[in-house]
Amino acid sequence: MKRKDIIILSWISLGTSLFFFFAFTSEKTIENFMITVLISFMYSFILGAGNGLINDFLNKRFPWSEATTKRAIISIVSILIANTILVYFCNYMNFVVFQKAVSTEEYFSGRYNFINWFTINIALLISTFLHAKGFMEELKKTSRKEVVEQKLIAKSANAQFESLKNQLDPHFLFNSLNVLSSLIDENPNQAQKFTASMSKIYRYVLEQKDKELVTVEDEIEFAKTYCDLLKTRFEDSVDFEFDVGKEDLRRFVVPLSLQLLLENCIKHNFATSSKPLLIKVFSENDTLCIENNLQTREQMKESAGIGLANIVQRYSLLTKKNVFIEKSEDYFKVKLPILSEKPNIVSVDIDTEDKAYERAQKRVKEIKGFYGNLISYCIVIPFLVILNLITNPHSYWFYWPMLGWGIGVVSHGMSVFAIGKSWEEKKIKEILEKNNQRYGK
Template identity: 85%
Template structure:
């Protein structure tokens, strides 16, 4: 235990000893005062340190954040057993060893059963408070940790997305300059036209590369302009077919995705006037498809893999929909998922945070309600027992509230920690996770 906690126990011992000395001690002597202090310190430190060590041990072995239900059950069992043992030990030392008010045989004959029972309930009340305090502290730490982790994940995803987008600028420029370099030697006139068109296209690249999504209409217009550049270089060796439905034009795709895929088609396939390369761009269901006939070119060097990999990664950061690739002996097709509306990332994050906060708030409220019920039980039942023994010794009516309320507390515990709604939700998530695998 920490030094601060030991100091608190010492001051509790002193306060308790002064109360009992002046309120219940008939002979107010120095010997009796020190005896009262010794007995108070024994109860405070044995029960306080014992429960504190148990709580610390359970925090290390069974943290609240990792095994809430298991920890709750183990806590209840351990504090019951530990407090029964510690209270019997303290009462034995008090009445048999220090005060010499009874012999060992008299103590275990049942004469002090009520005293033991009353003290055990007081100890359970204190122990419950310690465990509830430990739970709340653990909950605060876990909440802070989760918030920090979510912020780091968000920052990491944003940095990754920005890094992927920044690949587009130099990638497009590098490939365009390669085309221009080839045209200068092959056809200087076409090279001039290519340079003029390239400036327009590069302006679009600079405008769109910082956006998460663009309309299919904008992407198709850009792709057509880019196809004109490719036609400038390859002439009849490459043909393009656009067949996009009008109702799909206002939907969204990742920017510059068509340009990257068109580059891939040219890069990995042979294109000659006798065996032209045919590239089709069309919509199919909820996807935008880019398909070409296979005329695989032998690669002189390994591809950098920026194009398709870049698109797949950007989609994975924006949506759960996947990019599909189909390949046969005759054709190669890439299916890009199209979205009906732009996802408002900020709004989604806020909504998910609000839902998580509401769930956490509801959970904390349920657990606080249980501990409030348990603390009330531990406080009221000993008082009822005292009233029963003080007013009527023949009829032990305290058993009825003790057992009735005890069953209610037990069912409350199972509802909160074991077989309530949270348990059902947990099982549902487990089943869904198994089905996904």
């Protein structure tokens, strides 16, 4: 036990002993006071510490955040068994050992069943409060942790996405300048045309590189313009075929993906008039395919691998659909997923910081309201029981407020943890997911 818990239990024990000594003890002597203090400390520390140890043990073995339902069931069973044993032990020590009011046989004969039952209920209320307090503390930690994790994930994903997009600008520029450098020596007139066309293409690169997705139609038009540049340099050594379905033109792909893949085809394959390189761009089963006949070129130095790796990483941040690569002895093919709609954010399904914090704050407020109701119940009901036993011990009217309010507390708890709005939201989400799977969305 922590020092703070020991101090709290000591003050509770002292306050309880003073109350019982002045309210119920007929002979107010030092000896009776010490016995009352001893009995109060016994009840407080055995019941309080016992329930505290059980709660700490369950927190380590079955945390609320990892197994809520399992933890709730184990908690209910364990506190019922433990408190029954602890109460019978404390009452035995009180009435048989300290006060010597009855013998052991009389105690277990059933004479003290009502007192034991009443004390068990008080112990269960205390235990419920301790478990509720533990759950509340873990909920706060989990809520704070989730918000922090969401912030870190969002910042990390956005930074990664921006880094990948920033690769495109210099990558395209350097490759284009290399082509231009080759043309200046081979064909100066073509180099001039290439320079003019490159300025138009580079404008598209600057416009599109900051976008997450572009339409297939825009990407195809840009790719055709880029292919004209390649034809300027390679002439009959390279041929291009485009066959994309009209229904796919209004859908989306990652920007500059085609240009990067076309670059790869030229970079990794040789092309001559006698053995031309044929590059096909076509749609197939919700994918945009770029295929070329395999004429592998010997590389003077190892490729940096920016193009294809960049596309794969950007798709992984935007969707769960994968980029597929097929390679055989005759051809090399890359399949890019065609997306039906633009995702609002990256695929890790994170909310914005404000929404995540607002949702966590609302949830904490609901749970705090429930535990405020529960704590009030745990304080007021014992007071009403004591008041009833003092004023009218022959008529037990405390049952009615205890039962009525208890039903209200249970209903409140179920609305917060089981069948409230959170349960409705989960069910709605489950039904929508099933419908999406059924209709193949």
